[in-house]
Amino acid sequence: MPDAVDLNDIPVFLKVAETGSFTAAAGVLGLPKTTVSRRVAKLESAIGVRLIQRTTRSLSLTDVGRTYYRDCREALDVVADASRRSADTQQEPSGTVRVSGPADTGFLAEIVADFMTANPKVRVELVLTDDHLNLVEEGVDVGIRAGNLSDSSLVARKLAPSRRVFVAAPAYLVRAGEPTSPADLIDHDCVVFGRTLEGATWPVQGPDGPETVPIHGRIAVNTMQSAVQAAIHGLGVALIPSPLAAEAVRTGRLRRVLRAFEPPHGGLYAVYPSNRHMPVAVKAFVDFVAERMAWLRSPEAPGKHDPLLADIAAGI
Numbered sequence: 001m002p003d004a005v006d007l008n009d010i011p012v013f014l015k016v017a018e019t020g021s022f023t024a025a026a027g028v029l030g031l032p033k034t035t036v037s038r039r040v041a042k043l044e045s046a047i048g049v050r051l052i053q054r055t056t057r058s059l060s061l062t063d064v065g066r067t068y069y070r071d072c073r074e075a076l077d078v079v080a081d082a083s084r085r086s087a088d089t090q091q092e093p094s095g096t097v098r099v100s101g102p103a104d105t106g107f108l109a110e111i112v113a114d115f116m117t118a119n120p121k122v123r124v125e126l127v128l129t130d131d132h133l134n135l136v137e138e139g140v141d142v143g144i145r146a147g148n149l150s151d152s153s154l155v156a157r158k159l160a161p162s163r164r165v166f167v168a169a170p171a172y173l174v175r176a177g178e179p180t181s182p183a184d185l186i187d188h189d190c191v192v193f194g195r196t197l198e199g200a201t202w203p204v205q206g207p208d209g210p211e212t213v214p215i216h217g218r219i220a221v222n223t224m225q226s227a228v229q230a231a232i233h234g235l236g237v238a239l240i241p242s243p244l245a246a247e248a249v250r251t252g253r254l255r256r257v258l259r260a261f262e263p264p265h266g267g268l269y270a271v272y273p274s275n276r277h278m279p280v281a282v283k284a285f286v287d288f289v290a291e292r293m294a295w296l297r298s299p300e301a302p303g304k305h306d307p308l309l310a311d312i313a314a315g316i
Contacts, residue, residue: 189236
């Protein structure tokens with residue numbers, strides 16, 4: 001029966017595997033070479049298999065050794081992360097957090113201000129843009145994104161539900177008629193969200209489930225506030241987040257259309273590259289945003305007094 005494994009021998013084996021020699025591992029660990037060799041041999045004896053193939057000139061991991069190295073490295077990384085997280089709970093958030101969000105997410109600036117007031121050692125770089133930033137390439141710690149997220153390597157934490165509605169100016173509807181089905185959009189100008197008018201489409205909820213319909217228009221915009229203004233000025237039907245449409249609908253400058261076909265509801269998410277090695281300030285920010293918006297995920301939400309969801313009070 002194999003001997004009990006001395007867990008202190010495992011980091012020694014890992015260092016030998018990583019440096020490729022007993023001598024180099026001994027130098028890094030500050031131990032005699034004979035001690036390193038003896039502890040690896042003791043580990044092999046304890047588990048009953050050879051981990052390292054030794055020759056007079058070199059050493060290499062056996063097949064079992066490679067598997068054992070990978071499993072032990074992953075296990076020690078988990079332990080290190082657990083230790084770091086425990087230590088993090090005792091640390092005050094500090095440093096710089098780089099945050100991106102949609103250009104029209106006005107509430108985000110308010111949340112950031114409140115977060116900075118609560119965490120005076122934190123600095124924030126807030127980038128509001130409707131461009132789809134690559135968080136890793138742009139050095140962004142947290143992105144706030146709306147809609148249905150595409151598959152990616154990013155970690156996503158849902159903050160709140162989101163909803164988009166079809167709207168148009170009353171004067172435009174008098175002139176062009178009111179669409180009653182997605183198929184009618186082919187005869188209408190639409191306010192395209194994007195950098196080009198070519199190849200634009202909209203998601204709709206059809207009788208057989210979600211589908212995508214092609215659209216065309218005379219104007220393309222890259223911010224949702226611009227889409228609202230284009231619709232108000234009679235440039236066509238627009239598909240915009242319901243909170244942004246609320247005031248214009250309430251005052252009669254816009255009207256809802258295609259109510260039965262609005263796209264499937266999406267969400268508002270905080271996305272970030274990884275849960276591992278997340279700085280204390282970044283984790284604190286994500287937790288702060290999630291806490292501020294937690295009520296929107298409750299059964300009672302949405303509430304008619306919240307400015308983010310004024311569309312409910314307006315009957316949108």
